[in-house]
Amino acid sequence: MNDRRSIIYFSLLHYLTVALERVRGFRDIYxxxxxxxxxxxxxxxxxxxxxxxxxxxxPSVEHMDLYRIKSGDELVSQCFNFLDKGGRQITLxxxxxxxxxxxxxxxxxxxxxxxxxxxxxxxxxxxxxxxxxxxxxxxxxxxxxxxxxxxxxxxxxxxxxxxxxxxxxxxxxxxxxxxxxxxxxxxxxxxxxxxxxxxxxxxxxxxxxxxxxxxxxxxxxxxxxxxxxxxxxxxxxxxxxxxxxxxxxxxxxxxxxxxxxxxxxxxxxxxxxxxxxxxxxxxxxxxxxxxxxxxxxxxxxxxxxxxxxxxxxxxxxxxxxxxxxxxxxxxxxxxxxxxxxxxKGLFAYTKKEQKFYVATPDMAYYTPAVILANEIRSNGIPAHLNINDRNMGMQIKEANKEGATDLIVLGKQEFEAGNLTWKKLGSGEQVSITYDSFIDILRSRGFGEADFPEV
Amino acid sequence: MNDRRSIIYFSLLHYLTVALERVRGFRDIYxxxxxxxxxxxxxxxxxxxxxxxxxxxxPSVEHMDLYRIKSGDELVSQCFNFLDKGGRQITLxxxxxxxxxxxxxxxxxxxxxxxxxxxxxxxxxxxxxxxxxxxxxxxxxxxxxxxxxxxxxxxxxxxxxxxxxxxxxxxxxxxxxxxxxxxxxxxxxxxxxxxxxxxxxxxxxxxxxxxxxxxxxxxxxxxxxxxxxxxxxxxxxxxxxxxxxxxxxxxxxxxxxxxxxxxxxxxxxxxxxxxxxxxxxxxxxxxxxxxxxxxxxxxxxxxxxxxxxxxxxxxxxxxxxxxxxxxxxxxxxxxxxxxxxxxKGLFAYTKKEQKFYVATPDMAYYTPAVILANEIRSNGIPAHLNINDRNMGMQIKEANKEGATDLIVLGKQEFEAGNLTWKKLGSGEQVSITYDSFIDILRSRGFGEADFPEV
CATH class of the missing domain: 3.30.930.10 (Bira Bifunctional Protein; Domain 2)
Incomplete structure (x- = not known):
């Protein structure tokens, strides 16, 4: 690298580094x-x-004077205050x-x-x-x-x-x-x-x-x-x-x-x-x-x-x-x-939430899976839907990674029979169930979990 | 008012008026x-x-450069950007x-x-x-x-x-x-x-x-x-x-x-x-x-x-x-x-919410009313509690003004009998009910309204 180039390169690097830093005292919350x-x-x-x-x-912005009336100048030095484009002193x-x-x-x-x-x-x-x-x-x-x-x-x-x-x-x-x-x-x-x-x-x-x-x-x-x-x-x-x-x-x-x-x-x-x-x-x-x-x-x-x-x-x-x-x-x-x-160990949602993963072994039958996923979601239960053309092994791996509790499989076979395969990922139990029965269970479950029908 | 005084007076008035104004382009949401x-x-x-x-x-504040990389200078003029106390250009x-x-x-x-x-x-x-x-x-x-x-x-x-x-x-x-x-x-x-x-x-x-x-x-x-x-x-x-x-x-x-x-x-x-x-x-x-x-x-x-x-x-x-x-x-x-x-007339919570007003005709029996109000609140139902020593007429007026659907009266008489008076403000129906039965109804109602017991 010649000198001129390296100067430009390092300036750019510096520029990008500064730009990508979070401002000091602020927090990214993941x-x-x-x-x-x-x-x-x-x-x-x-x-x-x-x-x-x-x-x-x-509002998150006020005239600085609003605080002067109450607190005098002591607060001013602790404020993110600045002049707006009209020259007035305003503050966060x-x-x-x-x-x-x-x-x-x-x-x-x-x-x-x-x-x-x-x-x-x-x-x-x-x-x-x-x-x-x-x-x-x-x-x-x-x-x-x-x-x-x-x-x-x-x-x-x-x-x-x-x-x-x-x-x-x-x-x-x-x-x-x-x-x-x-x-x-x-x-x-x-x-x-x-x-x-x-x-x-x-x-x-x-x-x-x-x-x-x-x-x-x-x-x-x-x-x-x-x-x-x-x-x-x-x-x-x-x-x-x-x-x-x-x-x-x-x-x-x-x-x-x-x-x-x-x-x-x-x-x-x-x-x-x-x-x-x-x-x-x-x-x-x-x-x-x-x-x-x-x-x-x-x-x-x-x-x-x-x-x-x-x-x-x-x-x-x-x-x-x-x-x-x-x-x-x-x-x-x-x-x-x-x-x-x-x-105190209290920083968590304690309730274990039901979460579906809708797997699509055959992408030609994707739209019924979309409709099914939206039906689950409309009943207030999270549903991950597969978004890539890939094999079932990879989809199940993703289901586990996302913390899904229930797996629905909807492919050619299920679609043609009007059925779904519904599997509890924890226990491995699974049932074959008609689309309509599944929807009925979702809609009638009140605020509980959607569970397999009684036999 | 002499001149000197009136100048001070009007300066102060101006100062207060400016201070109390909302900053232009911002909104107070009631x-x-x-x-x-x-x-x-x-x-x-x-x-x-x-x-x-x-x-x-x-964060609500970033280095201005973060936007320059992506948008060039065009966005800069539309930003609330300012120099922080260290001289760096940051922006909302x-x-x-x-x-x-x-x-x-x-x-x-x-x-x-x-x-x-x-x-x-x-x-x-x-x-x-x-x-x-x-x-x-x-x-x-x-x-x-x-x-x-x-x-x-x-x-x-x-x-x-x-x-x-x-x-x-x-x-x-x-x-x-x-x-x-x-x-x-x-x-x-x-x-x-x-x-x-x-x-x-x-x-x-x-x-x-x-x-x-x-x-x-x-x-x-x-x-x-x-x-x-x-x-x-x-x-x-x-x-x-x-x-x-x-x-x-x-x-x-x-x-x-x-x-x-x-x-x-x-x-x-x-x-x-x-x-x-x-x-x-x-x-x-x-x-x-x-x-x-x-x-x-x-x-x-x-x-x-x-x-x-x-x-x-x-x-x-x-x-x-x-x-x-x-x-x-x-x-x-x-x-x-x-x-x-x-x-579209869709800007409202459509569900009619149950809301209690707990009236206290005798302020000597205020603490049981506090406990009762908190019991209602802990079950997820709003409860207004009377906060002034005043007659029942004024309390019922406030209950209606606040949109309460249910009135509970807890005074000397009720306290000594272990009872509450529970009135539906819409229909005017009322029952006398033991404290314990009322709590049972609250706790067992699931997600529905708390309603009078079946007779």
Missing amino acids: PEDSEPRKRIFEVSEKAAEVFGFRKIEM TPEATPTVVRMLTSRKDIPRPVRWYSFQKYWRYEEPQAGRQREFYQFNGDIFGPSSAEVDAEVIGLAAFILNGLGLKGHYRILINDRYIMEYILRENGIKDIAKAFTIIDKFKKTPSDQFSLDIEELGMPKDRIGHFCEMLENLTPIEQAEAVIQGVIHHNGSDSQIQRFVRLSKILPAYSPGTFFLDLSTVRGLAYYTGVVFEAFDVEGKFRSILGGGRYDNLAELYSGQKIPAVGFGMGDAILEMLLKH | PEDSEPRKRIFEVSEKAAEVFGFRKIEM TPEATPTVVRMLTSRKDIPRPVRWYSFQKYWRYEEPQAGRQREFYQFNGDIFGPSSAEVDAEVIGLAAFILNGLGLKGHYRILINDRYIMEYILRENGIKDIAKAFTIIDKFKKTPSDQFSLDIEELGMPKDRIGHFCEMLENLTPIEQAEAVIQGVIHHNGSDSQIQRFVRLSKILPAYSPGTFFLDLSTVRGLAYYTGVVFEAFDVEGKFRSILGGGRYDNLAELYSGQKIPAVGFGMGDAILEMLLKH
Whole structure:
């Protein structure tokens, strides 16, 4: 190869290599993952629907200003934001809530309560790590309108219903707290900058205790109270016993409606899922806009980051639209959930599915095989159809490779007799059956498997 | 208001207004549309699965170069492309195929045939118009590996199976052609620049006939053949009669395997869906990379742009990876489909769904109501639960507003007796039933509605 040519050759190679790379922080999801992932979407959406939540679909691009109003500039650096061809700063949506609130407040005809859910992609320009890609799906569920302990309980109950539906009961905990109660405790302990204190407490579990003590002392908590305060933050209390804990720290709670409300929530929650909910005073959530209950779910082993998180945010709609609309909701990403399901051996469709392979030993009789395969498919059962002119041995080999449970042979002989050969690939049993009887079995089987006729 | 203040006030107003606007060309999808849209996704994905296609999920962001390789710079101006924070040119994905091929060729362990489908969002920076937003969903199905008339038929058959599954049988046609045959016809008529001719023929239906004649004459077709050529392009022939048409224009087709193959395809297709497929010589598809069969679906009334389109593209994988992998596939957007379903009155879940409303006349007995509602939900039936302390009249009003079919009342009286009051909201019939009997009915109902016990 001469020099000129080799330069061109290597440039082209470089060009092709760059072009074929996936963008960093993004993920190609092949069928072995994509198929079990469908269960995450189906279980979550079905759960939302049986709770009476209705689906919305949101744009994946918004004006950057939508997030500035709520989060200031801090979020901007984490967004995939860019100038559109008209010079406006737009961004791939980093989260659901601002768009949900925009959609809600831009129509006046939606009766309350509004129960909405969505499950779509979001993007964050963060350093990729285990369980955190730059692109992810997030389920989001919110109730707008009424504000009560029952509403809070329903949203948190939906979160538990989804995780239980995925088989995770006993493998996760939902940690609950209330910002009103925390503010009360903080003020009683001499702290005035509540927002700052929440930021520090949000990092409690990740901060060395010496450092945490210094940080919280700096905000005004007397040194002699810090030890006890840290103990409180460390305790997990089953939610049934939350009232006793709260009575221990807040003394006039009998007359405070916000505290009464949290106590009521603590009594309702176990009905949604016993043994799942815990009072955790260190759960305060990083985001600034929560106004009441806050919650996060973690795996019991503590191996992963949070599975889902949410809370009450009664002032956000007002910020956008001037309308005061109480709201409570949560978001649940797909990544940690998928990792946890894999870790627990729950990342699979457990049901063994019937699957046909329609073999065609004589390609002159292909069209009746097409009609037969479509009849099976129309009854909701997968049917692979041979698509190459090749011998039966190769077709049966493919049937096994594709995981078929049932083999149908339809060739010249069968066609002329009006028959099919139907073989169970597991046991090797086989029957000869008329075309019409086979169709009858398919159509009458309800939701069960299509099985050989009784003799 | 003084001047200074009013300036600030109006600036703020402007700021908020901009922030709350949806980005142009994007769509907020509320439940009344989002819920019937679910059927588009469910029917398409289920159809793909019963055909043995497996789901993949692809990134929504790719390097711009991935599209340059395939489409040159023409596509670049239609992409939402931007520089990432590392200065690389990336883009929101405008279509599926390049990513599908990238995913396929970047792994060596995937056995052929590969049947893959996906259904996700894409973006095009085009002028928004009816049925064309800047963001849309597209179903994509492809078979890689074997190349035969049977493979082509299966992919086109899947397209018909999806549209039939949505209730559109008889409301659409799939127009079929083969680029090999068209090239043959064009060469026989003196045309050498085949790519250019395809571009012109692709616009045949939108071009005034004088202009079309001039364009095609310029490419070398003798003037006296143009009239006949245009007639050929105008004809729609039921696919069963394709062989006769082809014999009329191509004279030695008995010995040409490519033409034999198309004739075979024309004989298989009606088995997938009789009356659906037509030979249309004006269907050539705009994209440069098709190598064999091409097809597009249109509504019979001709009201809308194409519903779906696809074809065989045997050389694309080689362009990316050096591996020759025959391929055939199609893409189907959500927008035209939704418009057509609405136009035909098919844009709805037709099944009338049972839905419970659990009323709680006494909030002191709320937790048993939570447990009951969750029991109904766990059996797959939606249950609204009252979430406010209010009288029964308001709860029943809400039950009707939410479209509930069944009302359960669980208050002090019912709880103490171990009973429920169960009322059918349509007929007004009601029964008193023990909690346990109700649960038994729920659990034993299979896939039917939960109905009152036989007396």
